[in-house]
Every structure is written in C-alpha cells, then in structure tokens.
Amino acid sequence: MVGNWAGIGAVLSFFYFYERLANYIPFQIRDYLATLFHKVVSFVNPYDQITIHEYRGEYMHRDELYAASRAYLSSACSSRARKLKADLGQESGKPSLTIDDYEEVIDTFRGVRIWWCACMRFPISQTISFYPDEEQRKYYRITFHKRHRKLVEGEYLNHILREGRDVTVRTRQRKLFTNSPSSNWYGYRSSCWSHVAFEHPATFDTLAMDPKKKREIIDDLVTFREGKKYYKKIGKAWKRGYLLYGPPGTGKSSMIAAIANFLEYDVYDLELTAVKTNTELRKIFIETTGKSIIVIEDIDCSIDLTGKRKEKKKDDEDKDKKLPPGMEEKDENSKLTLSGVLNFIDGLWSACGGERIVIFTTNHVEKLDPALIRRGRMDMHIEMSYCTFEAFKVLAKNYLGIVEHDLFNMIQALLSEVKISPADVAEGLMLKNSRNEDVGACLMNLIRVIEAAKEEAKKKAQHELAAQENKKSSKEESSV
Numbered sequence: 001m002v003g004n005w006a007g008i009g010a011v012l013s014f015f016y017f018y019e020r021l022a023n024y025i026p027f028q029i030r031d032y033l034a035t036l037f038h039k040v041v042s043f044v045n046p047y048d049q050i051t052i053h054e055y056r057g058e059y060m061h062r063d064e065l066y067a068a069s070r071a072y073l074s075s076a077c078s079s080r081a082r083k084l085k086a087d088l089g090q091e092s093g094k095p096s097l098t099i100d101d102y103e104e105v106i107d108t109f110r111g112v113r114i115w116w117c118a119c120m121r122f123p124i125s126q127t128i129s130f131y132p133d134e135e136q137r138k139y140y141r142i143t144f145h146k147r148h149r150k151l152v153e154g155e156y157l158n159h160i161l162r163e164g165r166d167v168t169v170r171t172r173q174r175k176l177f178t179n180s181p182s183s184n185w186y187g188y189r190s191s192c193w194s195h196v197a198f199e200h201p202a203t204f205d206t207l208a209m210d211p212k213k214k215r216e217i218i219d220d221l222v223t224f225r226e227g228k229k230y231y232k233k234i235g236k237a238w239k240r241g242y243l244l245y246g247p248p249g250t251g252k253s254s255m256i257a258a259i260a261n262f263l264e265y266d267v268y269d270l271e272l273t274a275v276k277t278n279t280e281l282r283k284i285f286i287e288t289t290g291k292s293i294i295v296i297e298d299i300d301c302s303i304d305l306t307g308k309r310k311e312k313k314k315d316d317e318d319k320d321k322k323l324p325p326g327m328e329e330k331d332e333n334s335k336l337t338l339s340g341v342l343n344f345i346d347g348l349w350s351a352c353g354g355e356r357i358v359i360f361t362t363n364h365v366e367k368l369d370p371a372l373i374r375r376g377r378m379d380m381h382i383e384m385s386y387c388t389f390e391a392f393k394v395l396a397k398n399y400l401g402i403v404e405h406d407l408f409n410m411i412q413a414l415l416s417e418v419k420i421s422p423a424d425v426a427e428g429l430m431l432k433n434s435r436n437e438d439v440g441a442c443l444m445n446l447i448r449v450i451e452a453a454k455e456e457a458k459k460k461a462q463h464e465l466a467a468q469e470n471k472k473s474s475k476e477e478s479s480v
C-alpha cells in the first residue's frame with residue numbers, strides 16, 4: 001500500500017517538475033525523457049490496452065471490428081452495465097441498448113477479465129464545424145493484463161468479430177438502398193446510399209410462373225449461397241448475374257423481391273441515371289456490402305449503352321490522337337461508359353466484399369449490347385412471360401385461396417389464346433368494392449378481362465394487317 005502511494009507521489013512530482021522545466025530543456029532531451037517516462041509507466045503498469053476506432057483510413061470507412069464490438073457488447077455485456085444508451089438500432093431497426101459513453105463493463109473470456117470502455121475524443125480543430133457530430137471520434141478501449149496479451153490478440157479479437165457478426169446477422173433488419181446524386185455526398189461520413197427497411201412481401205410461393213423454371217432458379221440460388229468454397233476453388237469472384245427480361249407486369253420486380261426474401265439479402269437499387277462518371281460508379285460499388293443484391297431496373301432506359309463501346313473505341317482513337325499523353329484515362333473517367341458498367345459487374349473491383357448478386361431487368365432484351373449480357377457476366381437469363389395456366393393457378397391460390405373450380409377449364413382455354421400479363425390477371429381476380437369472398441364472381445370478372453384483352457388483340461392485329469397491306473400496295477404503285 002505504502003509502495004503504491006510512493007509510486008503515485010513520484011509520478012506526480014515528475015509531472016510537476018517536468019511541466020515547469022519543459023521550456024528550458026532542449027527537445028532531444030525532452031523526447032528522451034518522454035520515452036523514458038513511458039518505459040517507467042509501462043514497467044509499473046501491468047495492463048495493456050487496445051483501441052478500436054469507429055472510422056479508419058483516408059476515406060473514413062466504418063470499421064467492421066468496431067461495428068462487431070458494438071453488437072457484441074449490446075448482446076453479451078449490456079446487462080452488466082449501469083449506464084446504457086438506447087437507440088433505434090442501425091442494423092436491427094428495433095430499439096437496442098449499448099453501453100453509454102465512458103461506461104466501463106467487464107467481460108470474461110476463458111476465465112480472463114477484460115475491461116471495455118466506450119470512449120470519445122474531439123480532435124483539436126481551429127475551425128467551427130457545421131457538423132459537430134462528425135468531429136467526434138468514437139472508439140472502444142480494451143484493457144487486460146499483460147500476461148493475457150497473446151490470448152487477446154490471437155483469440156479474443158476474433159471471438160468478438162465472429163460473435164458480433166452473428167448478432168448483427170441475427171438481429172438485422174434488411175434494407176433497401178438507393179443511390180443519391182453525387183451533389184449530396186458532402187461530409188466525410190456521408191454515404192452515396194440512403195436506405196429504408198426492406199419489407200416487400202413477395203416470395204417464391206406468391207410468384208406466378210412455370211413451376212419448373214421456378215425450381216431451377218431456387219436451385220441456382222441455393223448453389224450460389226452455399227458456393228463460397230467452390231468459387232474460391234475455381235478462382236472466380238463470389239457473385240452471380242441474372243438478367244430478367246419480359247413485357248411489363250410479368251413479375252420482374254416481384255422476382256427480385258422474392259430472391260431477396262429467399263436469400264435474406266439487402267437490396268441496392270442502383271439508379272444509373274443519377275451516376276455521372278465511372279469513378280462515381282466505382283465509389284457507389286465499394287460502399288455496398290456482401291450478402292446483397294445490386295439491381296439495375298430497365299437497363300435499356302437507364303443509359304444509352306447500346307453499342308457505345310464499339311463506337312466509342314473508334315471515337316476515342318480519334319480523340320486520343322488529339323489529347324496530350326495521360327489525359328485519355330481522365331477523360332474516360334469523367335463520364336459513365338459501357339466499359340465502366342462492365343467493370344462494375346466483373347472487373348477487379350467486383351470481387352470486393354463477395355456474396356453479391358447483380359440483377360438487370362429490361363422490357364427489350366434485344367436492345368442491349370451483347371457484351372453487357374453475355375454468359376459469365378449475366379449467368380442466367382430468365383424470361384418472365386405472359387400468364388400461363390400454371391401461373392394463373394398460383395395467383396388463384398394466393399388471391400382466392402382455391403386450387404380448383406369449374407371455371408378453370410374455360411380460363412385455361414382462354415389463356416392459351418391470349419397474351420395477358422400476370423399483373424392484369426391479378427387485377428382481374430380482384431373485384432372492386434368487394435372483399436373477394438365470392439370466388440365465382442371474381443373468376444367471371446377475370447374471364448371478362450381476358451375476353452376484353454382478346455378482343456383488343458384481335459383489333460390490333462387487324463389494324464397491323466391493314467397497315468401492312470396499305471404499305472405493300474403503295475410500294476407496288478410507286479414501282480409501277
């Protein structure tokens with residue numbers, strides 16, 4: 001006890017005299033004294049510390065170990081803390097508790113006590129910030145006895161990462177992200193994505209399509225999800241591309257929601273028209289996480305990418321002749337090009353993060369550049385077609401709760417003659433101003449809808465025929 005007091009007294013006196021004399025001591029001696037002081041303190045102090053900062057690197061990426069530690073502490077240690085902080089958990093979307101700033105909790109790992117403290121530091125800045133929150137640097141400090149250092153470094157930190165990730169996956173609320181225009185990316189912590197909770201109810205059970213095709217897609221997704229080792233073995237990035245094509249209202253967007261719900265992935269809905277350059281696209285991509293689906297809807301309308309690569313090559317050859325050396329690449333990065341999008345799908349960058357699915361949708365598959373959708377880039381091409389009888393049966397089960405009815409035969413015959421989208425069939429099954437309890441009335445309504453579509457298709461075909469004949473006869477007249 002006396003020894004402790006003497007030690008504290010010695011340290012305080014050292015500080016007192018050092019403070020007074022510091023300005024008179026040459027800096028070499030000051031540095032030497034500072035090093036000596038740290039040596040003495042670490043000799044006397046038997047505890048080591050590790051800090052885990054929330055942000056790291058030049059671009060201030062959120063550190064995964066910090067996020068895992070936060071999740072780990074809120075699950076494993078918060079019951080032992082006296083001061084807690086409640087918030088709407090970023091990952092779970094539910095109220096969650098974490099230890100409050102400067103609160104200390106003790107964790108025990110293999111009989112070893114480890115002290116955790118949530119700390120915060122404000123950098124000394126000469127300027128007044130509009131975003132004081134962004135100035136805070138949060139971090140966790142772990143303190144443990146020197147003799148357990150190997151255990152902490154080798155096993156405990158990995159244990160935190162593993163457990164923290166598990167808690168995050170267990171409790172997370174899946175999200176639907178959308179990219180904001182680059183003009184809104186201010187502040188080093190601002191993200192190019194904003195999000196809402198992903199709550200789309202579509203599943204493979206509610207999706208009306210050919211059951212064989214559906215089974216094929218589900219099997220493909222399962223193989224992908226469990227294929228981490230396989231992808232590593234064959235030296236391919238762990239990602240898969242799907243092209244969904246077909247007329248409007250055939251269930252392309254519903255299919256994306258069903259895939260996301262099946263795999264329990266987040267969805268990044270990428271609005272290409274808001275992306276100005278290849279560099280922006282790369283930054284947007286880097287900010288996506290694994291276990292996610294990146295979607296570009298209506299790729300044919302998003303940007304004029306068709307055939308641009310081939311034309312561009314020629315254009316660029318001409319342009320490059322005029323540009324000074326080194327400027328060509330800058331020019332390439334200053335706009336969004338087809339090669340930028342191709343790089344985004346399967347360039348070197350696409351491998352970061354892993355476990356990603358890229359989905360393109362289009363109503364006009366024939367308009368797309370073949371390079372964009374070649375096998376290997378878009379691994380599976382899925383045609384979403386007009387409503388078949390099999391698909392109708394799924395809709396009848398979902399909407400009316402029936403698997404059989406006398407009117408089914410009639411509907412089957414009609415569907416084999418008319419091209420009608422599942423969206424229109426679904427609409428036909430819902431009677432206005434009714435709770436759809438009268439199944440017969442709903443089916444009769446659908447029959448009327450299909451017959452109207454049949455009539456319309458007939459008229460359209462007659463119009464087209466007439467137009468063609470007119471064209472033919474005017475050609476013949478002009479040739480005479």
Ligand SMILES: Nc1ncnc2c1ncn2[C@@H]1O[C@H](COP(=O)(O)OP(=O)(O)OP(=O)(O)O)[C@@H](O)[C@H]1O
Pocket residue numbers: 206207208209246247248249250251252253254255363384421422423424426
């Ligand atoms: N195959 C389907 N299975 C179940 N419901 C469907 C299907 N196709 C369409 N629907 C219904 O129609 C609505 C519109 O479908 P969806 O948005 O998925 O079509 P889409 O193919 O993405 O159309 P678009 O090309 O116009 O984007 C959905 O909300 C859903 O209720």
Ligand SMILES: [Mg+2]
Pocket residue numbers: 252253254297361
């Ligand atoms: Mg859609």
